[in-house]
Amino acid sequence: MEAMIINQQNKIVYTREMQQVIMTVINAVAKLVRLPKNTEVSVMVVDNSYIQELNFIYRQQNRPTDVLSFAMNELGEDEPDYDFGGDVNVLGDIVISLEQAQVQSEEYGHSLNRELGYLVAHGMLHLLGYDHETEDEKKLMRNLEDKIMHSVKLER
Secondary structure, X not given: OEEEEEEOOOOOOOOHHXXXXXXXXXXXXXXXXXXXXXXXXXXXXXXXXXXXHHHHHHHOOOOOOOEEEEXXXXXXXXXXXXXXXXXXXXXXXXXXEHHHHHHHHHHHOOOHHHHHHHHHHHHHHHHOOOOOOOHHHHHHHHHHHHHHXXXXXXXX
16 A cells, blocks of 8 residues: 655644554555555645635535545546556545644544544545445444554554
8 A cells, every 4th residue: 555645734743653643544444445555545734724725615615624535436427537557546635634633632632643543544434435424324434433543553
């Protein structure tokens, strides 16, 4: 599993430990769902103003959010079908507001690394087609998130 991680913000100190949390969770998800080794994902760490802009553009929500996922294998009505020839399985992009993650970690009373790990797991599952629109979908996604967080020792 390949991952490109870019820290695009300067409001919160971004550490090597955070980078390691992101990679560890990505690899845990890859192992859990048996992703092929040629799978790639990108993670961009941003601040609230950046993610608010994306949230407005793509979801018409004019407020910051914690994580957004942009799946490459999920086609909307107006999106062209690209054939990558099977060499690389590109999952897509995850955008995480580290600023919002810090706020939420304080609200929930756990570490910023735990919140960051959870947001990576949540974003990865969205890239894989999981959602939480119905109660059954929400239960399934929460169960997978719990398994991932347990496997990387970032439980509540």
